[in-house]
Amino acid sequence: MTTAIAILAALAALIALTIIAFRLRGSRKKSAADANAWKLRLELDLQQAREERNRLLDALGDAFLLVDSEANIRFANAAAHELFSSRELLNRPVRETFLDPRLASALLRCLATGEPVQSRVVLPQQTSPRGDLENRGINVWIIDAARLPTSAGGEPTTRVILRDVTAEHQIEQIRKDFVANASHELRTPMAIINGYLENLLDDNMIEDPEMARRFLSVMRKHADRISRIVEDMLVISRLESGEAGSLKIEPFRFRSCIKDVLERLESFIRSQNTQIQVLMPDENLVIHGDRFYWTQVLFNLVENALKQNPRPGLRVEIGCGEANDHYRIWVADNGIGIPSADLTHIFRRFYRVEKHHSQSEIKGTGLGLSIVKRAIEAHGGTIGVTSTPGRETKFLISVPKDLRLIETHAPAAVPP
16 A cells, blocks of 8 residues: 555656656747747847948938948948949958048047047049049048947947048138239239329329329229229129029010110220120010129120220120020120130139230239129029130020029039
């Protein structure tokens, strides 16, 4: 009896152990399944976080790179791939990616010291990060590098931002050149006026009416030149400061605008015995724009033709017509023309083509054609010039008819 009880107890214990073993095995399977599910969820979350990070970094307009401690690129956003379009980026050393060592030096300094580094680099066209796509000549970049915080024992990673500031550099150079040129242009007539004043006052030439009148006449010419320079500088400043975005757009008869310009230049035209021809298929043509600036455009183009061709017998043609959704306007003359070497520069501020003129003549301001170009651009149009010396020099303007295009157009930055 006792033996039977012991056997039953042993069987019960064995059954209990078997049940416990089965339960433990099920628990281990469930724990493994839960662990795998958590691992998969963490991997998915990490993948989503990476994708979200990539989307955010791809939205940056600047090139963004992540570099490891060995100076190898581990990540590059869309802007970086676009910038280095002809080169492979990932897992490549920075020295091989950047064509110019001056770009890599700031990053390598950051990797060596761990301190943030920001550097401005001016490069020639040949070593621009844009490679063969670079056509701007001198290009300027800001490289900003800083080490990212990492967990204990983690590999240090450095983020690099490469920003193109060539346009800002060009605009700054233009401003500096403008100030320098304007100062020079104003200094010359002021010096002449002061010189004549000293002669009048110190040498008692004011007692000689004929000599005093001659001196005063020269001074008046140079005072007029100063006034014209200041006026032209104010006009071009308005065009480039954003005021051009609020042009006074209104319809006006283009023929009346031409008439106003020719009346202002009538004495000049008559003294040079210049023939003026106006070609307009529609004498009542009405265009939309700021009449003040259109008068400036025509005045400067016609006056430029007269000044560049002082000999009698010049023929100037002013024309206007329609071409699909644009107006075509031109001013042409049969004068001595513009040398081909000067054609690409004539719209630059203070640039003159006057090598054939006498040094005793009062020069123009050198701003007229720059004003013309900026005014046309403010109206959403373009201007070009062709010249065959001795036969025809023609300025051709194309502007849209659509008033909305004119009102929403903003002038582009002035090229250097």
